[in-house]
Amino acid sequence: MREVVIVGASLAGTRTAEALRRAGYDGTLTLVGREPHPPYDRPPLTKAALVRGPELESLVLPSTVDLDARWITGHWATDLDLTDRHLRLDTGERLRFDGLVIATGASARRLRPSGVGPLVHHIRTFEDCVQLHQALAAPDQKVLVIGAGLLGSEVASVAVARGHRVTLVEATEGPMLGALGPEISAYCARLHRARGVELRTSTVVLSLSPETWRGKKATAVLEDRSSGDRWAARADVVVAALGTVPETGWLRESGLDSDGGVRTDGSLTALDRYGVPVAGVVAVGDVARAPQPLVGGIARRVEHWTAAAGHAEIAAATLLGSAAAGSAPVPSFGTEQHGFEIRAVGLPGVGDATTVVDGTLEDHRFVAKRTLRGRLVGAVAVNHTAGLTPYRAELERQTARTPEATPGGK
Ligand SMILES: Cc1cc2nc3c(=O)[nH]c(=O)nc-3n(C[C@H](O)[C@H](O)[C@H](O)COP(=O)(O)OP(=O)(O)OC[C@H]3O[C@@H](n4cnc5c(N)ncnc54)[C@H](O)[C@@H]3O)c2cc1C
Incomplete structure (x- = not known):
């Protein structure tokens, strides 16, 4: 392999570049990134950077490897031809490759009711964070956050701590329900309410308009799905945190299976529409729909920092044909909400039972394990990260011995 092109110059792309060089790859390396900035860290955008105000220098991802690469930033790939191996x-420039790393991540799912486009904040990029931080600068505003997943919950937590009146609207029965399961979601709901967030679960936004009323800039019509009640909520700032859409538009004509993310096998080799691995093409990070050993090898995207970083070694080993590809990292993520540190390993959201194994919810220091038909699939800790260690180890044992975790797996 002499010419590797990496599309997407953020966490997963640059970590894969580093892993390639560390593994001895000495051919040409080209990184293409749509953002004009050096690669930076996104998690602080809804945490410290949103509190203090984002500064790019402090977010830039450190690198210890001399990549000796050509960087093409502020530009993007528009299409991919796998027959002729170029993109x-x-x-208009054509880039030839014999190895391709697809690392284009995801973008924020947009909420676009007519006429309110500029009113609604989404949060994925540095610029999004700058704008939201500015919007939250005036005191005592009414903030409507739509979506109580990880990002919406974090934004609500920051906004209420800055003295704003926050309404957090969630279509399911609880915040971060899909990630943590019902019991810990209910715990998070109590945290929000105790800190003064008006949390509305099972509630959807029917419409959003730039109607001005008593100085407020937007009016949302909300509906409680369980009672059928409808009401109007006014807001100065609206934040839509509706999850993400994988950045696969440029792959539409490529023949790859890129619906809902680029489907890969266990070695992160991309699969075509017939499920056949395409040699020399790997997908990493948020855009990759890789088999998850914890759920029987079903391919799904795991949008966690550690997954994006952890894919790098596997993808590099796969491209270089080395045997050391190893297995996908056990998913894990952390979040800070209302001053509480919440950490999760595995896929707690897919479980069907919760058992608190250490501490108590009342003391705000506990570890809860999540099982699916009796088998451990994840664990969550609040203010007790060290308590996750045995569960992480057990999940690592599970994923290491599952055939789907190995290259060539489902
Ligand atoms: C606000 C926020 C908070 C988060 N908090 C946490 C957290 O607490 N814990 C956690 O585990 N994870 C968190 N995450 C998720 C984590 O940041 C992602 O998992 C990680 O950034 C994924 O890295 P990536 O390189 O795969 O994708 P991205 O970071 O999305 O990078 C993809 C890059 O590719 C570029 N690109 C897209 N299309 C093209 C194209 N056609 N051509 C060229 N370039 C292209 C994009 O512009 C982007 O720069 C958070 C994410 C956000 C947005």
């Missing part, structure tokens, strides 16, 4: 950029 095209928005500038």
Whole structure:
């Protein structure tokens, strides 16, 4: 392999570049990134950077490897031709490759009711964070956060701590329900309410308009799905945190299976529409729909920092044909909400039972394990990260011995 092109120059892309060089790859390396910035860290965008105000220098991802790469930033790949092994950029330039790393991540799912576009904040990029931080600068505003997943919950937590009146609207029965399961979601709901967030679960936004009323800039019509009640909520700032959409538009004509993310096998080799691995093409990070050993090898995207970083070694080993590809990292993520540190390993959301194994919810220091038909699939800790260690180890044992975790797996 002499020419590797990496599309997407953020966490997963640059970590894969580093892993390739560390593994001895000495051919050409080209990184294409749509953002004009050096690669930076996204998790602080809804945490410290949103509190203090984002500064790019402090977010830039550190690197210890001299990549000796060509960087093409501020430009993007528009289409991919796998027959002739080249891709095209928005500038018209053709880039030939014999190894391709697809690391284009995801973008925020947009809420676009007519007429309110500029009113609604989404949060994925540095610029999004700058704008939201500015919008939250005036005191005592009414903030409507739509979506109580990880990002919406964090934004609500920051906004209420800054003295704003926050309404957090969630379509399911609880915040972060899909990630943590019902019992810990209910715990998070209590945290929000105790800190003064008006949390509305099972509630959807029917419409959002730039109607001005008593100085408020937007009016949302909300509906409680369980009671059928409808009411109007006014807001100065609206934040839509509706999850993400994988950045696969440029792959539409490529023949790869890219619906809902680029489907890969256990070695992160991309699969075509017939499920056949395409040699020399790997997908990493948020865009990759890789088999998850914890759920029987079903392919799904895991949008966690550790997954994006952890894919790098596997993808590099796969491209270089080395045997050391190993197995996908056990998913894990952390969040801070209302001053409480919440950490999760595995896929707690897919479980069907919760058992508190250490501490108590009342003391705000506990570890709860999540099982699916009696088998451990994840664990969650609040203010007790060290308590996760045995569960992480057990999940690592499970994923290491599952055939789907190995290259060539489902
Ligand atoms: C606000 C926020 C908070 C988060 N908090 C946490 C957290 O607490 N814990 C956690 O585990 N995870 C968190 N995450 C998720 C974590 O940041 C992601 O999992 C990680 O950034 C994924 O990295 P990636 O490189 O795969 O994708 P991305 O970071 O999305 O990078 C993809 C890059 O590819 C570029 N690109 C897209 N299309 C093209 C194209 N056609 N051509 C060229 N370039 C292209 C994009 O512009 C982008 O720069 C958070 C994410 C956000 C947005």
